[in-house]
Amino acid sequence: MNLSEQLDNVAQMNPSKDAYIFQGQKVSYGEFNASVNHFASYLKSLSYEKGDHIALVCGNSPVFMIGFYGALRAGLTVIPINPTYTIAEMNYILKNGDVRAVITLDALMEKFEHMDHMLEVQRYFVADSSTGVDLTSSSLRDKMKSFTEVLEVGGKQAFSPPVLKEEEVAVILYTSGTTGKPKGAMLTHKNLYSNASDVGDYLQFSSSDQVVAALPMFHVFCLTVALNAPLMRGGTVLVIPKFSPQAVFSAVEKFHATVFAGVPTMYNYLLQAGKDRAGSFNTIRLCISGGSSMPVALLHHFEKQFNVRVSEGYGLSEASPVTAFNPLDKPRKPGSIGTNILNVENKVVDELGEEVPAGEVGELIVRGPNVMKGYYKMPEETAVSIRDNWLYTGDMARMDDEGYFYIVDRKKDMILVGGYNVYPREVEEVLYEHPDISEAAVVGSPDPEKGEVAVGFVVTSNSALSEEVLIDFCKEHLVKYKVPAKIEFMEELPKNTTGKILRKSLRDKLPHS
Incomplete structure (x- = not known):
């Protein structure tokens, strides 16, 4: 079983039930499932084959939902991308992910016009964003297909879905890594189906x-x-x-x-x-x-x-994502991420991979049918993250006597801005691209609204360079939540004897840290 097949099962059993409501419009499971079939049928008519990669670059909408499930039903691998990413951020994922088709909005096509000559994209399925964008003179008009028209044409064609194996890759989620370049976590049909099913059971989801x-x-x-x-x-x-x-x-x-x-x-x-x-x-x-x-x-x-009641859980992209959650039939413990969800095991281990006693801090590792296949085209990084079928999260945690887990510290140096992962290295590389910057380091600073924000420390050769100019420079290359909220200028960054920048010394300079 996979997500697409289960959607079809639900639609067959209760076609008139509301699947989703968008801007006041109710769409039934029967209607939704038909649209999914139509899009899958059109993809097949264009000779897209099982395993081809298609990017999904749009916000919350029926386009995302139909595109996602339709591509899965056709056997394609979906790569969701944040539509607010800069051209540079988006271009890396599209190239690294070997994307052959893109589902997006007309308002975003200008970005693709800048990137297309570097990509292998054959088709852009473009939805109307109701912003009045005129694409008649676009350099990519020959590659573009109206998403609405695609559904209409696809509905006139016979379609039989390919047989999907549970170990085949359904989705590649790009997540930032310590190298500064995003890594593509390959999630199989089994990964996604099992986690959605287990989460649904654990949280007692129903048709009501x-x-x-x-x-x-x-x-x-x-x-x-x-x-x-x-x-x-x-x-x-x-x-x-x-x-x-x-x-x-x-x-x-x-x-x-x-x-x-x-x-x-x-x-x-x-x-x-x-x-x-x-x-x-x-x-x-x-x-x-x-x-x-x-x-x-x-x-x-x-x-x-x-x-x-607010219940916390824990997850990461590499685990589809949920591994732990506060149970609904037992006491909720504030500050805890809860206990193992169904079919998933969490464990706290020392540097040798041995489980530590309850109450002691170690690295959180997880295993289960939800753990990714690996990182796309990154076998060495995969081998570091997955050892003996255990996914090493890099998060420091402890477990109490009742099996509740607590995250003690986040992945080394990672900054969490409003729930989004921001890795300092990626921001630092942008700062280093500025011609007047000789040294740069980025750390997280507590923020009452976002949890944390990024703060940059730089050494410059130009005394006239301002904080505003540097922040504007970052905005050109980074999505909003990655842009430093503040830039501090220094004569020299603190380093140890080997020349490594001491981030702890920089954090000590921040207020309330």
């Missing part, structure tokens, strides 16, 4: 659930928890194009939502904006938090204001 999808669908947290898991159970997905407290409150109230999933930053925004909306979450049975550790004070304040 109305799940708010306000997290970005290109991120694995939303993809599994707020999209795949509820769809597998015949639930309804409430699609929020872009997160805002007002959009969430409105959707929850209007459609009597039962489940909300978000990162701590979202909960903070909802708390601040919802002082007069205490009753808005009356229908919510479960609030899920992940992406980064939730401050216990925030958790308690949110629960008190909205009279709901």
